[in-house]
Amino acid sequence: MxxxxxxxxxxxxxxxxxxxxxxxxxxxxxxxxxxxxxxxxxxxxxxxxxxxxxxxxxxxxxxxxxxxxxxxxxxxxxxxxxxxxxxxxxxxxxxxxxxxxxxxxxxxxxxxxxxxxxxxxxxxxxxxxxxxxxxxxxxxxxxxxxxxxxxxxxxxxxxxxxxxxxxGYEYQRPLEATPPSRQQFGYFQEHLGRLMQQSGFLTQPHARTEEQLQALFARAQPSRKELSLLRGLLSAFEAHLPKQ
Incomplete structure:
Protein backbone atom coordinates (compact mmCIF):
# COMPACT_ATOMS: atom_id res chain seq x y z
CA MET A 1 0.00 0.00 0.00
CA GLY A 168 -5.97 -5.62 12.14
CA TYR A 169 -8.63 -3.58 10.33
CA GLU A 170 -8.36 -3.54 6.56
CA TYR A 171 -10.40 -0.94 4.77
CA GLN A 172 -12.14 -2.28 1.67
CA ARG A 173 -13.79 0.41 -0.41
CA PRO A 174 -16.71 -0.90 -2.49
CA LEU A 175 -15.74 -1.02 -6.17
CA GLU A 176 -18.55 1.34 -7.15
CA ALA A 177 -17.22 3.92 -4.65
CA THR A 178 -13.69 4.02 -6.11
CA PRO A 179 -12.63 7.66 -6.68
CA PRO A 180 -11.90 8.76 -10.26
CA SER A 181 -8.35 9.47 -11.35
CA ARG A 182 -7.35 13.09 -11.86
CA GLN A 183 -7.32 12.44 -15.61
CA GLN A 184 -10.91 11.18 -15.52
CA PHE A 185 -11.96 14.15 -13.40
CA GLY A 186 -10.17 16.46 -15.83
CA TYR A 187 -12.17 15.01 -18.74
CA PHE A 188 -15.36 15.72 -16.82
CA GLN A 189 -14.29 19.32 -16.12
CA GLU A 190 -13.49 19.86 -19.81
CA HIS A 191 -16.85 18.38 -20.81
CA LEU A 192 -18.70 20.58 -18.30
CA GLY A 193 -16.86 23.69 -19.46
CA ARG A 194 -17.57 22.94 -23.12
CA LEU A 195 -21.27 22.41 -22.48
CA MET A 196 -21.57 25.63 -20.46
CA GLN A 197 -20.01 27.55 -23.34
CA GLN A 198 -22.12 25.90 -26.04
CA SER A 199 -25.38 26.33 -24.12
CA GLY A 200 -24.79 30.03 -23.53
CA PHE A 201 -24.76 29.54 -19.77
CA LEU A 202 -21.42 31.33 -19.63
CA THR A 203 -21.87 34.82 -21.04
CA GLN A 204 -19.07 36.66 -19.24
CA PRO A 205 -15.65 35.32 -20.22
CA HIS A 206 -13.96 36.56 -17.06
CA ALA A 207 -16.57 35.40 -14.56
CA ARG A 208 -15.53 32.74 -12.02
CA THR A 209 -18.66 30.67 -12.58
CA GLU A 210 -16.85 27.79 -14.25
CA GLU A 211 -14.16 27.70 -11.57
CA GLN A 212 -16.74 27.75 -8.79
CA LEU A 213 -18.73 24.88 -10.31
CA GLN A 214 -15.58 22.83 -10.77
CA ALA A 215 -14.69 23.45 -7.13
CA LEU A 216 -18.19 22.33 -6.13
CA PHE A 217 -17.73 18.97 -7.86
CA ALA A 218 -14.24 18.66 -6.39
CA ARG A 219 -15.67 19.07 -2.87
CA ALA A 220 -18.44 16.57 -3.63
CA GLN A 221 -15.76 13.93 -4.44
CA PRO A 222 -17.95 11.78 -6.74
CA SER A 223 -16.99 8.16 -7.30
CA ARG A 224 -16.04 6.84 -10.74
CA LYS A 225 -19.56 5.48 -11.20
CA GLU A 226 -21.14 8.79 -10.19
CA LEU A 227 -18.80 10.73 -12.46
CA SER A 228 -19.74 8.43 -15.34
CA LEU A 229 -23.41 9.15 -14.66
CA LEU A 230 -22.72 12.90 -14.67
CA ARG A 231 -20.87 12.65 -17.98
CA GLY A 232 -23.78 10.70 -19.44
CA LEU A 233 -26.12 13.47 -18.29
CA LEU A 234 -23.91 16.11 -19.92
CA SER A 235 -23.82 14.12 -23.17
CA ALA A 236 -27.62 13.85 -23.17
CA PHE A 237 -27.93 17.64 -22.77
CA GLU A 238 -25.25 18.22 -25.40
CA ALA A 239 -27.15 16.12 -27.96
CA HIS A 240 -30.04 18.60 -27.85
CA LEU A 241 -27.93 21.70 -28.44
CA PRO A 242 -27.84 23.30 -31.91
CA LYS A 243 -24.85 22.19 -33.97
CA GLN A 244 -22.18 24.91 -34.14
Whole structure:
Protein backbone atom coordinates (compact mmCIF):
# COMPACT_ATOMS: atom_id res chain seq x y z
CA MET A 1 0.00 0.00 0.00
CA UNK A 2 2.83 2.45 0.79
CA UNK A 3 4.12 1.89 -2.75
CA UNK A 4 0.91 3.54 -4.00
CA UNK A 5 1.79 6.78 -2.18
CA UNK A 6 3.72 9.16 -4.41
CA UNK A 7 5.75 12.21 -3.42
CA UNK A 8 5.79 14.89 -6.14
CA UNK A 9 8.21 17.84 -6.06
CA UNK A 10 7.48 20.73 -8.43
CA UNK A 11 10.41 22.70 -9.90
CA UNK A 12 12.79 22.08 -7.03
CA UNK A 13 15.63 24.60 -7.21
CA UNK A 14 18.23 23.13 -4.83
CA UNK A 15 19.22 19.54 -5.72
CA UNK A 16 20.14 18.95 -2.07
CA UNK A 17 16.45 19.23 -1.21
CA UNK A 18 15.73 16.36 -3.58
CA UNK A 19 18.29 14.21 -1.79
CA UNK A 20 16.98 15.17 1.65
CA UNK A 21 13.45 14.40 0.47
CA UNK A 22 14.55 10.93 -0.67
CA UNK A 23 16.01 10.32 2.80
CA UNK A 24 12.82 11.55 4.50
CA UNK A 25 10.76 9.26 2.29
CA UNK A 26 12.83 6.14 2.86
CA UNK A 27 12.71 6.48 6.65
CA UNK A 28 8.91 6.27 6.35
CA UNK A 29 8.76 3.45 3.82
CA UNK A 30 7.90 5.60 0.79
CA UNK A 31 9.72 4.90 -2.47
CA UNK A 32 7.79 6.64 -5.26
CA UNK A 33 9.37 10.03 -6.09
CA UNK A 34 8.34 12.12 -9.10
CA UNK A 35 10.12 15.36 -10.03
CA UNK A 36 8.41 18.02 -12.14
CA UNK A 37 11.01 20.07 -14.03
CA UNK A 38 13.76 20.10 -11.38
CA UNK A 39 16.47 22.68 -12.01
CA UNK A 40 19.24 20.09 -11.72
CA UNK A 41 18.89 16.30 -11.56
CA UNK A 42 20.76 13.98 -11.23
CA UNK A 43 23.23 15.89 -9.08
CA UNK A 44 26.05 15.04 -6.67
CA UNK A 45 24.52 17.21 -3.94
CA UNK A 46 21.27 15.27 -4.16
CA UNK A 47 23.16 11.99 -3.86
CA UNK A 48 25.21 13.26 -0.91
CA UNK A 49 22.19 14.41 1.08
CA UNK A 50 20.21 11.28 0.30
CA UNK A 51 22.50 9.53 2.84
CA UNK A 52 21.71 5.94 1.98
CA UNK A 53 18.45 6.57 0.13
CA UNK A 54 20.11 6.66 -3.30
CA UNK A 55 17.79 3.86 -4.46
CA UNK A 56 14.87 6.32 -4.16
CA UNK A 57 16.80 8.81 -6.31
CA UNK A 58 17.75 6.19 -8.88
CA UNK A 59 14.10 5.20 -9.29
CA UNK A 60 12.79 8.78 -9.37
CA UNK A 61 10.89 9.86 -12.48
CA UNK A 62 11.25 13.28 -14.11
CA UNK A 63 8.23 14.69 -15.95
CA UNK A 64 7.40 17.98 -17.66
CA UNK A 65 4.08 18.86 -16.02
CA UNK A 66 2.24 18.29 -12.77
CA UNK A 67 -0.68 16.82 -14.74
CA UNK A 68 1.65 14.14 -16.09
CA UNK A 69 2.82 13.36 -12.56
CA UNK A 70 -0.66 12.85 -11.07
CA UNK A 71 -3.06 11.92 -13.89
CA UNK A 72 -3.45 8.34 -12.69
CA UNK A 73 -3.94 9.31 -9.02
CA UNK A 74 -7.33 9.14 -7.31
CA UNK A 75 -6.32 11.68 -4.67
CA UNK A 76 -3.83 14.53 -5.01
CA UNK A 77 -3.04 16.52 -1.87
CA UNK A 78 -1.25 19.82 -2.36
CA UNK A 79 0.83 21.03 0.58
CA UNK A 80 0.28 24.76 0.96
CA UNK A 81 1.05 27.14 3.80
CA UNK A 82 -1.38 29.82 2.69
CA UNK A 83 -5.12 29.97 2.08
CA UNK A 84 -6.37 29.97 -1.50
CA UNK A 85 -9.43 31.50 -3.09
CA UNK A 86 -10.33 28.18 -4.75
CA UNK A 87 -12.42 26.30 -2.19
CA UNK A 88 -10.98 22.80 -2.48
CA UNK A 89 -11.42 20.39 0.44
CA UNK A 90 -8.77 21.34 3.01
CA UNK A 91 -7.15 19.30 5.78
CA UNK A 92 -6.24 21.52 8.73
CA UNK A 93 -4.50 18.61 10.44
CA UNK A 94 -2.04 16.28 8.62
CA UNK A 95 -3.20 13.21 10.56
CA UNK A 96 -6.70 13.56 9.11
CA UNK A 97 -5.18 13.77 5.65
CA UNK A 98 -3.02 10.70 6.29
CA UNK A 99 -5.98 8.52 7.27
CA UNK A 100 -7.81 9.30 4.05
CA UNK A 101 -4.66 8.85 1.95
CA UNK A 102 -4.15 5.39 3.45
CA UNK A 103 -7.77 4.48 2.67
CA UNK A 104 -7.40 5.51 -0.97
CA UNK A 105 -3.95 3.97 -1.41
CA UNK A 106 -5.42 0.50 -0.85
CA UNK A 107 -6.74 0.49 -4.41
CA UNK A 108 -5.00 3.15 -6.49
CA UNK A 109 -2.13 5.68 -6.55
CA UNK A 110 -2.33 8.86 -4.49
CA UNK A 111 0.07 11.82 -4.46
CA UNK A 112 1.38 14.38 -2.00
CA UNK A 113 2.53 17.45 -3.93
CA UNK A 114 5.10 20.01 -2.77
CA UNK A 115 5.95 23.25 -4.54
CA UNK A 116 8.99 25.44 -5.01
CA UNK A 117 11.19 26.32 -2.07
CA UNK A 118 10.40 30.03 -2.17
CA UNK A 119 6.94 30.33 -3.68
CA UNK A 120 5.26 26.95 -3.23
CA UNK A 121 2.53 25.86 -5.64
CA UNK A 122 0.82 28.21 -8.09
CA UNK A 123 -2.96 28.55 -8.21
CA UNK A 124 -3.04 26.54 -11.44
CA UNK A 125 -1.06 23.76 -9.77
CA UNK A 126 -3.43 23.78 -6.80
CA UNK A 127 -6.26 23.27 -9.32
CA UNK A 128 -4.57 20.01 -10.33
CA UNK A 129 -5.06 18.78 -6.78
CA UNK A 130 -8.16 17.27 -5.22
CA UNK A 131 -7.31 18.43 -1.67
CA UNK A 132 -5.04 20.80 0.22
CA UNK A 133 -3.21 20.28 3.49
CA UNK A 134 -1.44 22.68 5.83
CA UNK A 135 1.08 21.92 8.56
CA UNK A 136 0.21 23.80 11.77
CA UNK A 137 3.23 25.77 12.91
CA UNK A 138 4.29 28.85 14.86
CA UNK A 139 2.22 31.69 13.33
CA UNK A 140 5.15 34.06 13.91
CA UNK A 141 7.60 31.78 12.09
CA UNK A 142 5.94 28.97 10.19
CA UNK A 143 8.63 28.50 7.54
CA UNK A 144 9.51 24.87 6.87
CA UNK A 145 12.29 23.58 4.66
CA UNK A 146 10.96 21.50 1.75
CA UNK A 147 12.35 18.21 3.04
CA UNK A 148 11.06 19.00 6.54
CA UNK A 149 7.55 19.39 5.16
CA UNK A 150 7.91 16.08 3.29
CA UNK A 151 9.17 14.41 6.48
CA UNK A 152 6.20 15.60 8.54
CA UNK A 153 3.56 14.47 6.06
CA UNK A 154 5.40 11.21 5.32
CA UNK A 155 5.54 10.51 9.06
CA UNK A 156 1.80 11.08 9.43
CA UNK A 157 1.11 8.73 6.52
CA UNK A 158 3.39 6.05 7.96
CA UNK A 159 1.80 6.51 11.40
CA UNK A 160 -1.70 6.05 9.95
CA UNK A 161 -0.50 2.95 8.10
CA UNK A 162 1.04 1.49 11.29
CA UNK A 163 -2.16 2.09 13.26
CA UNK A 164 -4.22 0.45 10.55
CA UNK A 165 -1.97 -2.62 10.55
CA UNK A 166 -1.84 -2.84 14.35
CA UNK A 167 -5.62 -2.78 14.61
CA GLY A 168 -5.97 -5.62 12.14
CA TYR A 169 -8.63 -3.58 10.33
CA GLU A 170 -8.36 -3.54 6.56
CA TYR A 171 -10.40 -0.94 4.77
CA GLN A 172 -12.14 -2.28 1.67
CA ARG A 173 -13.79 0.41 -0.41
CA PRO A 174 -16.71 -0.90 -2.49
CA LEU A 175 -15.74 -1.02 -6.17
CA GLU A 176 -18.55 1.34 -7.15
CA ALA A 177 -17.22 3.92 -4.65
CA THR A 178 -13.69 4.02 -6.11
CA PRO A 179 -12.63 7.66 -6.68
CA PRO A 180 -11.90 8.76 -10.26
CA SER A 181 -8.35 9.47 -11.35
CA ARG A 182 -7.35 13.09 -11.86
CA GLN A 183 -7.32 12.44 -15.61
CA GLN A 184 -10.91 11.18 -15.52
CA PHE A 185 -11.96 14.15 -13.40
CA GLY A 186 -10.17 16.46 -15.83
CA TYR A 187 -12.17 15.01 -18.74
CA PHE A 188 -15.36 15.72 -16.82
CA GLN A 189 -14.29 19.32 -16.12
CA GLU A 190 -13.49 19.86 -19.81
CA HIS A 191 -16.85 18.38 -20.81
CA LEU A 192 -18.70 20.58 -18.30
CA GLY A 193 -16.86 23.69 -19.46
CA ARG A 194 -17.57 22.94 -23.12
CA LEU A 195 -21.27 22.41 -22.48
CA MET A 196 -21.57 25.63 -20.46
CA GLN A 197 -20.01 27.55 -23.34
CA GLN A 198 -22.12 25.90 -26.04
CA SER A 199 -25.38 26.33 -24.12
CA GLY A 200 -24.79 30.03 -23.53
CA PHE A 201 -24.76 29.54 -19.77
CA LEU A 202 -21.42 31.33 -19.63
CA THR A 203 -21.87 34.82 -21.04
CA GLN A 204 -19.07 36.66 -19.24
CA PRO A 205 -15.65 35.32 -20.22
CA HIS A 206 -13.96 36.56 -17.06
CA ALA A 207 -16.57 35.40 -14.56
CA ARG A 208 -15.53 32.74 -12.02
CA THR A 209 -18.66 30.67 -12.58
CA GLU A 210 -16.85 27.79 -14.25
CA GLU A 211 -14.16 27.70 -11.57
CA GLN A 212 -16.74 27.75 -8.79
CA LEU A 213 -18.73 24.88 -10.31
CA GLN A 214 -15.58 22.83 -10.77
CA ALA A 215 -14.69 23.45 -7.13
CA LEU A 216 -18.19 22.33 -6.13
CA PHE A 217 -17.73 18.97 -7.86
CA ALA A 218 -14.24 18.66 -6.39
CA ARG A 219 -15.67 19.07 -2.87
CA ALA A 220 -18.44 16.57 -3.63
CA GLN A 221 -15.76 13.93 -4.44
CA PRO A 222 -17.95 11.78 -6.74
CA SER A 223 -16.99 8.16 -7.30
CA ARG A 224 -16.04 6.84 -10.74
CA LYS A 225 -19.56 5.48 -11.20
CA GLU A 226 -21.14 8.79 -10.19
CA LEU A 227 -18.80 10.73 -12.46
CA SER A 228 -19.74 8.43 -15.34
CA LEU A 229 -23.41 9.15 -14.66
CA LEU A 230 -22.72 12.90 -14.67
CA ARG A 231 -20.87 12.65 -17.98
CA GLY A 232 -23.78 10.70 -19.44
CA LEU A 233 -26.12 13.47 -18.29
CA LEU A 234 -23.91 16.11 -19.92
CA SER A 235 -23.82 14.12 -23.17
CA ALA A 236 -27.62 13.85 -23.17
CA PHE A 237 -27.93 17.64 -22.77
CA GLU A 238 -25.25 18.22 -25.40
CA ALA A 239 -27.15 16.12 -27.96
CA HIS A 240 -30.04 18.60 -27.85
CA LEU A 241 -27.93 21.70 -28.44
CA PRO A 242 -27.84 23.30 -31.91
CA LYS A 243 -24.85 22.19 -33.97
CA GLN A 244 -22.18 24.91 -34.14
Missing amino acids: LSNIRIVLVQTFHPGNIGATARAMKTMGLTELVLVNPRTFPDEEATRLAAGATDVLENARCVKTLEEAVNDCVQVVGASARLRSMPLPHFDEPDEMAQQVIDNAHQAPVALVFGRERSGLTNDEIRCCSHQVSIPANPEYGILNLSQAVQILAYEVHRAWRKRNAS
